[in-house]
Amino acid sequence: MIVSQLNLGSRTATFWVSRMMAPLVALALLLQFVSYVDQMIPQRSASYSMNPINWLMLRGMYPAELFAEQRPYFRWTSGDATAILPNPGGEVGVRVDMVGQPDGTPNTTIYADGVRATLDIAPLLRRYYLLLPPSNSERLALRIVSPTQEIAGREIGVAVRTIHVSGSDSIPAQIPLRAAILLVAGYLLALRAGRPPWLSAGLLLLSIGALLIWHALAGWRYGVLGGAFLSTAAVSAAVLGFEQIITSRLPQRRPLAIVGAALIAAALPWLAAPPDLALPLAAISLLAVSVYVWLRGLGLPEAPVYGGAILIGVAAVAVRPLLDLASPSFALVLIGFSLSLFAISIVPRSEQPLLARLTVDAAWVLLAAAIIITVGVKVYIWQTPVRHSTDIYTIWKDSVHIASGQNPYEHVLAGNMQENNKYATYFPLFYLLGGLAHLLGLHSFDSWVRLWQVVFLICDIGTMLIIFLLLDSGRPTVAWVAAAFWSLSRWTLHSAMSVNIDFLAIFFLVLALALLYRQQQSPDPRAAARMPWGALLSLSVSLAVKQISIFMVPLFVIWVWNASGSPDPTAGRRASPIWRSALALAVIGSLPLLLAAPFLVWNAQGFILSIMFSVTRNANDASVGSLLGDILPGFTGITSRLPMLLMLLGVYLAAWRRQIPLFTSGLLTMFVFVSFNMVYFHQYGTWLLPLTSLIVCDLPTPQRSLLVRRQG
Structure with a gap:
């Protein structure tokens, strides 16, 4: 009865029958065609030499080279090599032309599609054969595992010159x-x-x-x-x-x-x-x-x-x-x-x-x-182990000391405040975080440093994103160039090799600058006049990790002072510049001082001398201060820092008088520190990279420049 109700002659029924029948008929014909092709396939074979460019995917082999400048090419294996071969179909015959080490390469094992053969490879060119069962895969993996010998600085196994495959009967399923x-x-x-x-x-x-x-x-x-x-x-x-x-x-x-x-x-x-x-x-x-x-x-x-x-x-x-x-x-x-x-x-x-x-x-x-x-x-x-001569290894030891109840800041009391002996010279935040990681189970240096490598990579990418987002508005081409410039420059890569903690401190410094910049660029004057709490707290974190950002603290206080001329949106009156600046300074110093308090109680002298060591230590590189110290015997210690301090005061004065914008003043401040500080390390250059790119934000966007020209 159901069949009688369906009018197979109707246009709709014919349409849907056609839609369903067409692919079914095509699939049936496809299967029949494949069966026909299987019967008509001739014997197939191909040889692959180890040319610099070929269709084989090779793993664990050295680059192609010539023997006595004569072709064909060959490749040495590194002891465990794999070649991905095409499957000609049916039972596959594989022939490998190989040469062993000068004294031969015994106990060489060849694996291919479930077949295993152990051979002694002679020091002369020989052909070795394998017969593989039919496989459904389009490609076959040929793996050669052999003992190695170090020759000319390389661990070599066997030399492969040619791989030949042959087969027939069917197309792989x-x-x-x-x-x-x-x-x-x-x-x-x-x-x-x-x-x-x-x-x-x-x-x-x-x-x-x-x-x-x-x-x-x-x-x-x-x-x-x-x-x-x-x-x-x-x-x-x-x-x-x-x-x-x-x-x-x-x-x-x-x-x-x-x-x-x-x-x-x-x-x-x-x-x-x-x-x-x-x-x-x-x-x-x-x-x-x-x-x-x-x-x-x-x-x-x-x-x-x-x-x-x-x-x-x-x-x-x-x-x-x-x-x-x-x-x-x-x-x-x-x-x-x-x-x-x-x-x-x-x-x-x-x-x-x-x-x-x-x-x-x-x-x-x-x-x-x-x-x-x-x-x-x-x-x-x-993949390269971190050397124990790096700062991160010393930080790890100090973190372990804190976790075990020892005060790492007391170590400076045995020194002379001039010669460095791996003292704990940073504020306690990172030492405490490192000690916490140790207590959570990362007891070895390798496992501990692996955690921080991942954290620093996240900070690296976070800094890239901040730079990109700040520059993306109106400058998309500059934005990605600046982001790549930060992450792939030689200074950044050098810091990554040494696993410097600067990545964490730089990320929070750049975040603080970005938050302040966004607030300053707000079209609402009341929003621009608010206290930049997020920026101040971010700077506080950066300072608690590594105090290089201390030179940026006066700039933030100056920017808060300059913004105090606008009405206070919460109080409905003009805010006192002194009150706002003092509050900003208190917020910036809150986290470092809060974390330092226990150590001041524990051993105030040790903690203060450790933090001050960066000011009193001897110079390690040529600078105008150290050269003046050679000329003037009394121009040493804190006195030798006067050229840097005078130049910093000049930058701060220009920022206070609004003569230089935000990122330009920040870049000049860090340039003065890196260029005139008595001590220089390669990672100091990393602090300049974000600011070097972000000074573009201080320039008018192309759209704004065009608008100004039209109005003029």
Whole structure:
């Protein structure tokens, strides 16, 4: 009866039957075609030499080199090397041309797709063979593990000259599976675009069939077709989900569409690929989809943007083996770019001209690139053990002393206040935090310093973001350059290698300046006249970590004094400059003095002398003060600091008279300290970098300059 109620001759029924039958017929034909291609595949083989550029992904091998300036190239392994080979199909024969060390390399083990063979590699060129069972994977991993010998400063195992693979009988099963996923995803996307069902299914089947023939004849040796199929399928499914949600009536449909597209692009590769390949394919798909979403947000049409996203995915799959990119790092870089583009697309934006929006978006993407590079460089630096001669090791020991009930500030009492003997010269905040980390279980120096490396990296990135956000308004190009200049300069990297605590102190100093600057730039005079509590507390934290920022304290007091001429928004009257300045000074000194109080009770002399040691210690580098001390015998100690103090007074006077703006006066203050202080360390230069970039904030923006010219 149900069948009788359905009029199969109606136009609607025919339409839906066609929609369902077309992909089913196409899938059946695809499976039949794959079976036909399997029967017609000829014997396939390929040889890969160890050229500087090749289609094999190599791990644990030294760069290609020539023997006696004669080709072909060879590569030495480092003791544990892996080559990712294409799978020709069926039973695979692998031949490896290798040479051992001068005395041979015994007990060399070769692993490949579950097969293990232990060989003695002769000191002369020989060929070694393996027979592997059929595999469903598009690529095979050949791993060579051997004893090493140090020669010319390198730990070498065996030298590989050529790898030869051969096979036949069938296409690896993963490739037809991914082709079927692509056919379904592409078909659904074509239907959504209003294309006829049978025409869409037919064109997709012809395209996939042509690519399968190419793969069977020659393309298999590159090992990229399966990855390209899966990447294209993921992009197509993600685009389908994005467009379906964005045209719906759901609330907040744009964020939902972006999140949905990202989840589809990231999840689909894991359904049809092993984990080692799924991660880079998911990253590639995310990149292509993020570019699609971003360009669609700019108002570009769907079809060409979709084609461009497909090309991005296929190109990334193709160049991955060519450039020998390691999967984890390659994936992390792409994921970072993708997330930055998704973030740009998901944030509500005001209407802007296309060129202006492209400039702003490019700045954000380049900032993301700088952050990714910063993280990668810092992680690489962390692989090198921290020397025990650095300040951070001394700080760790002092932190352990505090945790065990000892006073590190008493150590200075055995010295002469001139020669440095690794005294505890900072305010107690970081020593207390270090002691707390020790009590929480980080007892060894390596585990303890690893925690602070992560914390300092967070502060590094936080400083980048503050610099970028301050400069982004009207200056997007300068903003990302300034952020990268801070994080990747030689002074910052030097401080990262030494694990200096300056990162923490600089972050809170830059935060204090940013908060004060934002308040000063407020269009509301009453808001600009408020006490900058956040800025003062941030400066207090910076001072409690490392007292280099003490030279900025007079500037903050001066800025508060100058702002006191405006009406007090809470009291409805003009605030007293003396009262406001005294209150600002009290807030700045609150945290250092509060943390110092227990140590003053414990041993006041030891604490005061430790903090004062930076003032009385001998010079360690050429400066005008030390040179005057050589000329004038009495010009030593605190007296030798007079040139620096006089120049600082000049900067403070100019700031009080409003002759120099905020960041310029801060930069001049720190320049005077770094240039004229009797003691100089490389990390002092790090304090100049943020202020060097931020003086751009003191300049009028291009829009404001244009407005002034027009009014004139």
